[in-house]
Amino acid sequence: MVKTAQKNLWQKILIILVGGLLLGFLWRLRGSRGWGSEAGVFNVGFVYLLFITTVMGERKKLDLGWLSLTAMSFILTVPSWGTILTQITGVIRESEVEGADHIFRYISPVSGAFMMCCVGFGVAGLFGVLLGRGFSSHQWKIKDFIVVIGAFLIFDIVSKASISHWIVQLIQPEAVDLFEEGLKTAGTEGSAYKVFMQHFADISWSKKIIGGRNYFSEIQAVSSAIRALGAILAARFIVKDKVASKVGALVCGAFGFSITVSDLFFWFTKGGYRQLGIQYEGDFIYAWSCWEYFTGFIAGVIISAVLLSLKQNEDVAEIAFSKIPEKPKKVLIFIAGFIGTIGVNLVRPIARRFDSSDTVQIIATSAAVILTAILIVLLVKKGGINAEKMGMEWLARILLPIFTMFMLLSYFFVASAEHRAIVEINTLHNILVVVSALSVLVYSFMLFKKRNDNNV
Numbered sequence: 001m002v003k004t005a006q007k008n009l010w011q012k013i014l015i016i017l018v019g020g021l022l023l024g025f026l027w028r029l030r031g032s033r034g035w036g037s038e039a040g041v042f043n044v045g046f047v048y049l050l051f052i053t054t055v056m057g058e059r060k061k062l063d064l065g066w067l068s069l070t071a072m073s074f075i076l077t078v079p080s081w082g083t084i085l086t087q088i089t090g091v092i093r094e095s096e097v098e099g100a101d102h103i104f105r106y107i108s109p110v111s112g113a114f115m116m117c118c119v120g121f122g123v124a125g126l127f128g129v130l131l132g133r134g135f136s137s138h139q140w141k142i143k144d145f146i147v148v149i150g151a152f153l154i155f156d157i158v159s160k161a162s163i164s165h166w167i168v169q170l171i172q173p174e175a176v177d178l179f180e181e182g183l184k185t186a187g188t189e190g191s192a193y194k195v196f197m198q199h200f201a202d203i204s205w206s207k208k209i210i211g212g213r214n215y216f217s218e219i220q221a222v223s224s225a226i227r228a229l230g231a232i233l234a235a236r237f238i239v240k241d242k243v244a245s246k247v248g249a250l251v252c253g254a255f256g257f258s259i260t261v262s263d264l265f266f267w268f269t270k271g272g273y274r275q276l277g278i279q280y281e282g283d284f285i286y287a288w289s290c291w292e293y294f295t296g297f298i299a300g301v302i303i304s305a306v307l308l309s310l311k312q313n314e315d316v317a318e319i320a321f322s323k324i325p326e327k328p329k330k331v332l333i334f335i336a337g338f339i340g341t342i343g344v345n346l347v348r349p350i351a352r353r354f355d356s357s358d359t360v361q362i363i364a365t366s367a368a369v370i371l372t373a374i375l376i377v378l379l380v381k382k383g384g385i386n387a388e389k390m391g392m393e394w395l396a397r398i399l400l401p402i403f404t405m406f407m408l409l410s411y412f413f414v415a416s417a418e419h420r421a422i423v424e425i426n427t428l429h430n431i432l433v434v435v436s437a438l439s440v441l442v443y444s445f446m447l448f449k450k451r452n453d454n455n456v
Helices: 009-030 037-056 064-077 085-089 109-122 125-133 142-161 163-171 173-185 192-199 212-237 242-262 264-270 287-308 326-352 359-383 392-412 428-449
Strands: 091-093 104-106
Touching (some): 009 037, 037 064, 037 287, 037 326, 037 392, 064 125, 064 212, 091 173, 109 163, 109 212, 125 142, 125 212, 326 359
């Protein structure tokens, strides 16, 4: 097991840098075909956890089963941000409803930045807490998980029904006015709050009303930050796990900061109706893609530094589900870890990067399934169902470069023609993707070469 305390300053700096490069690479691909939506952040969480395991060493609370469940928790926390991204330019743009392209509202760029910060703070609420749980000496029971997830859900529902509307009205009343004007135009009676409660977070309905999608997204963004806070508070004061709550708060803060600072790419490239910012026209910098990459990079640097700074707590096994007999437990770990996590995150992108009408999709998906099955068989044979023969660190050091290379090649070359990123290789974000992936691969090779050296 690698001891964090044995690493010198330069080794820590290298780990922090590689952690940033990896998360920047992962977060950029998260927005690409094959890694989009909630499944995309599932992949982000799993691959980043592989990296953390390689550099922090094994933890009994982060074996393959728990590591997979921690990564899966990311799926539950992703808010909507499509209409909020460009608000930092000082304007709400309405383009969702047909014929509404010319409709907009001037706002304070500060209010737009606040909304982005809410999005970021809430994007990894449960993931951050469960990541911290993996490094604490507090043994969680099943009821502890129920408490944290319950608090997360309760804070979400209650805030959507109450305080989030007050916060949006206070911070950005223009969003409320635009939605209510849209309701009048559509012949729908009621205030923004009343109509929201009637359709409660049904964002598909909101897209029919001018200003509707934006208002619903802002309520969701604020509520996502509040529900993340609920999970953190529950972990701290009910479960009484200081490490889990601390890491959860810092992970949420890292994403809140990184997603907001990176949003400046829209300010620099888009300007605004009032000529806020610098309007840049060019083929080298794409605001959206750079925003994605640097969101991951900055958050990765901060989170990696946070984890490296943690005090080495006693390494104890989790007691939740400890009463499950060994054989059924191994079956569950195999399903959750090898099939649900490794298998899905290797096969799903290939299946989705080709058009459904493309016959190549069947061939590529079938090949992905076969190769993934072979990989799983080899890993289980060598390391065991829960990597008990060789250790989780061994498994992570094998899977990290495999996933990195798989994602790099798939992103640039394995897809229908219009989705291959190689056609935009000269853009800033894709240059950074290549540099990041190669850096992670080189670092992975270094770990293999020095795997018996406790100072790695």
